[in-house]
Amino acid sequence: MTFSAEKTNMIEFRDVHKYYGDYHALRGINATIKAGEFFSLLGPSGCGKTTLLRTIAGFEDISSGAVLIDGKDMANVPANIRPTNMVFQSYAIFPHLTVEENVGFGLRKDPRSKDEKARAVAEALEMVGLKGYGKRAAHALSGGQRQRVALARALILKPKVLLLDEPLSALDKKMREQMQVELIKLQRQVGITFILVTHDQEEALVMSDRIAVMFEGQIAQLADPETLYRRPASKKVADFIGTMNFLPAQVISDSGATVEIDAAGFGRMSLSPDQVMRGDSEGGPTIGLRPETLTILFDGQTASDREVFGTVEEVVYYGDMTYYDVSLPGAPEPMRLSMRNVPGRPVLDRGAQARLGWSPGAVVLFR
Amino acid sequence: MKNPSLKLYAVAYLIFLYAPIALLPLFAFNDSKVIAFPLAGFTTNWFAEMWADQQLFKAFGNSLLIAVCASLLATTLGIFAARASTRYKFPGKAGILGLIMLPMVLPEMIVSMALLVVLIAIGVPLSIFTIILGHVLICTPFAVAILTSAFQSLDRSLEEAAYDLGETAASTFRLIILPLVMPGIISSLLICFTISLDEFIIAYFLGGNQTVLSVYIFGQFRFPAKVPAVMALGFVLVCISICLLTIAEYFRRRGIARTGGKDTGGFL
Numbered sequence: 001m002t003f004s005a006e007k008t009n010m011i012e013f014r015d016v017h018k019y020y021g022d023y024h025a026l027r028g029i030n031a032t033i034k035a036g037e038f039f040s041l042l043g044p045s046g047c048g049k050t051t052l053l054r055t056i057a058g059f060e061d062i063s064s065g066a067v068l069i070d071g072k073d074m075a076n077v078p079a080n081i082r083p084t085n086m087v088f089q090s091y092a093i094f095p096h097l098t099v100e101e102n103v104g105f106g107l108r109k110d111p112r113s114k115d116e117k118a119r120a121v122a123e124a125l126e127m128v129g130l131k132g133y134g135k136r137a138a139h140a141l142s143g144g145q146r147q148r149v150a151l152a153r154a155l156i157l158k159p160k161v162l163l164l165d166e167p168l169s170a171l172d173k174k175m176r177e178q179m180q181v182e183l184i185k186l187q188r189q190v191g192i193t194f195i196l197v198t199h200d201q202e203e204a205l206v207m208s209d210r211i212a213v214m215f216e217g218q219i220a221q222l223a224d225p226e227t228l229y230r231r232p233a234s235k236k237v238a239d240f241i242g243t244m245n246f247l248p249a250q251v252i253s254d255s256g257a258t259v260e261i262d263a264a265g266f267g268r269m270s271l272s273p274d275q276v277m278r279g280d281s282e283g284g285p286t287i288g289l290r291p292e293t294l295t296i297l298f299d300g301q302t303a304s305d306r307e308v309f310g311t312v313e314e315v316v317y318y319g320d321m322t323y324y325d326v327s328l329p330g331a332p333e334p335m336r337l338s339m340r341n342v343p344g345r346p347v348l349d350r351g352a353q354a355r356l357g358w359s360p361g362a363v364v365l366f367r
Numbered sequence: 368m369k370n371p372s373l374k375l376y377a378v379a380y381l382i383f384l385y386a387p388i389a390l391l392p393l394f395a396f397n398d399s400k401v402i403a404f405p406l407a408g409f410t411t412n413w414f415a416e417m418w419a420d421q422q423l424f425k426a427f428g429n430s431l432l433i434a435v436c437a438s439l440l441a442t443t444l445g446i447f448a449a450r451a452s453t454r455y456k457f458p459g460k461a462g463i464l465g466l467i468m469l470p471m472v473l474p475e476m477i478v479s480m481a482l483l484v485v486l487i488a489i490g491v492p493l494s495i496f497t498i499i500l501g502h503v504l505i506c507t508p509f510a511v512a513i514l515t516s517a518f519q520s521l522d523r524s525l526e527e528a529a530y531d532l533g534e535t536a537a538s539t540f541r542l543i544i545l546p547l548v549m550p551g552i553i554s555s556l557l558i559c560f561t562i563s564l565d566e567f568i569i570a571y572f573l574g575g576n577q578t579v580l581s582v583y584i585f586g587q588f589r590f591p592a593k594v595p596a597v598m599a600l601g602f603v604l605v606c607i608s609i610c611l612l613t614i615a616e617y618f619r620r621r622g623i624a625r626t627g628g629k630d631t632g633g634f635l
Contacts, residue, residue: 057531
């Protein structure tokens, strides 16, 4: 399935607020989610991401604002008639029913004949890779299988939006990675809007078309994975998604078109406007560099852009990768950088002198 | 259990607990009007005598009717209370639940006296119905206690899932919640039935001229000649109890196996 440019809005949040007593759980959410999109709500626990998801499902009333699904205001529309279905964190498989009965549960009031419903159930089970499991008792399934049953049960109703509340958090790492890929494929196959809640930034980056990063009941940044990673809107977002090195900097000139700065350890550089994140001035102007944008240069290698010298403070060997902490003269903190281990390339020892290659194009400035 | 004296204590304890019950069949089949050793010989006359006792059957029928009604009513009320206490927040919740549970620790004598005074004052004639009322009062706390734990172990997202899949609150209750708390409901029915069946004070106070089994049995002990027949009756009751418990345990285990839960042992 390919997406045309003029995708319609499937979900619209208009200044959504939610209070639990005195606690302000959602603080003015404004966002749109497009039809057919794989969208993630990412944030630490307690940031309101699950609450926001549940306002779509209709399990939470909102205190003010509006939630629209496919253009319709969902105020006073109860959960059982909203065009959404949910995959719960605990899967919520009905333990006293068989797999078939679970998957077909939502078809109870469907006017179709028994045979047609049975066919729909079989198709749904095949779609999630559980062909032939229909007669099994649901409680006897493994975690991954329950997950699939929950998916089939939700998708059989052909909802406009599928809501996934941390669906992979209970699975082990291998299973989780496998399910991530399967979910992406499934989403492309059915073309339904998927909204995923997760606290796992890697999961969000891998799976999503777009991600909303949430902190304390607000959306801190809404962007596609690459923008989110390369151009985080604030230090907090940068820190939550992957690792970022922060260094203090001085702004020399800011013409709007280019920003001249002098950063500790790296010296003077000029940045283009898209590298400058305004509105995060706490602690003064700060530059951010991802670990993989710094490269150790070995004998004979030359920097593609600029070079800087430092001392290796710490070496962490990960097999495929090695992480180094390198201190730069004039920089208050050592820089974390990651190098892929390739045959013939030595791993530096602590205390070694390192020549680092870097590029101003990889720098973001928070001011 | 390394210590042999502990083992001895455990055995002595079990003998103390169950030996008197073992005496029931012994004297129920003993061919003597006197309840004493040595045994005189085998007879089934006492069962025949029991069987011929019309009053006994009347009392037994009354008890059965009361126990069935009281356990059904108390369990139904218990379902509402347990549901409310585990799912909803409302003002005065702790106080209301406390008042519901209070009869569990209140001396039955006080409950019976108070009920008797009130019933007479408002002019309700004493009958089987008034006994049922009293028994519902003392059974409900047990029902609430058992059912609350059953409702508590229910994952809330199961309800939300059913609701999400298009069911109403009522059909969710019928299709999901009820089947999953059924082992708890059966336990509750059983406990309430047992409590009601052998309850004495309320039945004695509020029964008017209606006799129930416990009161009847107690009355029979005044006539030494009737005691062996009471023994026979006791033996029959023990057998019925064992059957009931076995059936209830069977259903409980089946319920747990069907839902894949962990058996925590004991039907409570």
